[in-house]
Amino acid sequence: METMVYKTDTEPELRQAVKAAGELLREGKLVAIPTETVYGLAANALDPQAVNAIFKAKGRPNDNPLIVHIADLSALPDVVSVVPEKARVLMERFWPGPLTIVLPRNPQIPNETTAGLDTVAVRMPSHPVAQAIIRESGLPIAAPSANLSGSPSPTTAQHCIDDLMGRVDAIVDGGICGVGLESTVISLAGEVPTVLRPGGITVEQLRKVLGDVQVDPAV
Numbered sequence: 001m002e003t004m005v006y007k008t009d010t011e012p013e014l015r016q017a018v019k020a021a022g023e024l025l026r027e028g029k030l031v032a033i034p035t036e037t038v039y040g041l042a043a044n045a046l047d048p049q050a051v052n053a054i055f056k057a058k059g060r061p062n063d064n065p066l067i068v069h070i071a072d073l074s075a076l077p078d079v080v081s082v083v084p085e086k087a088r089v090l091m092e093r094f095w096p097g098p099l100t101i102v103l104p105r106n107p108q109i110p111n112e113t114t115a116g117l118d119t120v121a122v123r124m125p126s127h128p129v130a131q132a133i134i135r136e137s138g139l140p141i142a143a144p145s146a147n148l149s150g151s152p153s154p155t156t157a158q159h160c161i162d163d164l165m166g167r168v169d170a171i172v173d174g175g176i177c178g179v180g181l182e183s184t185v186i187s188l189a190g191e192v193p194t195v196l197r198p199g200g201i202t203v204e205q206l207r208k209v210l211g212d213v214q215v216d217p218a219v
């Protein structure tokens with residue numbers, strides 16, 4: 001397939017990129033977008049076919065669940081079924097930003113997105129281009145890192161081009177990603193908040209606001 005590359009250096013370029021990316025996402029297409037952690041390979045999280053296309057383009061095993069990205073808290077009920085008090089506290093303190101929270105899923109989130117789990121991982125990115133594109137799409141957006149499975153995570157559009165040219169519908173160039181680390185993943189689905197993956201927010205930062213936080217032995 002042909003991969004469009006959109007620049008965002010000037011206001012008109014940015015407007016065009018956001019509009020095109022939003023349209024492509026609504027059509028079920030794949031778009032690599034900048035976030036503050038790493039570039040994400042975005043698709044409609046509600047569309048099983050679009051989500052399957054992410055796994056195919058990356059060569060990612062289907063049993064590895066995706067993180068769903070939102071730009072506004074009003075989109076949260078479309079993604080999760082309950083928001084416990086501890087989740088509210090984390091969102092208030094760390095969103096938008098590099099913290100992913102695992103919560104019971106809204107049944108409309110397909111199995112393809114969550115790898116069949118009853119839970120879903122959700123995050124609100126702080127990158128203005130990511131926010132603008134998610135808002136423009138009007139959808140919850142599934143987005144793993146925009147690289148081939150096994151390659152290093154992409155922090156520039158060139159990294160995405162190297163891995164995904166011809167495999168995705170578009171790449172939006174938003175410059176270098178600031179954090180360069182993946183988001184921290186914390187589960188609030190069990191009794192005690194549990195860090196499943198270290199990342200941009202430290203365990204100490206989480207303990208400061210939640211108190212008891214355990215780290216999964218697999219980390």
Ligand code: AMP
Nearest residue numbers: 065066067102117119120121144145185
């Ligand atoms: P990536 O998209 O490569 O940044 O990885 C997303 C990671 O988030 C997965 O590899 C899991 O470790 C974690 N994750 C996503 N969804 C869930 C979930 N429902 N339950 C637990 N962990 C999840």
Ligand code: MG
Nearest residue numbers: 144145146153
């Ligand atoms: Mg990855």
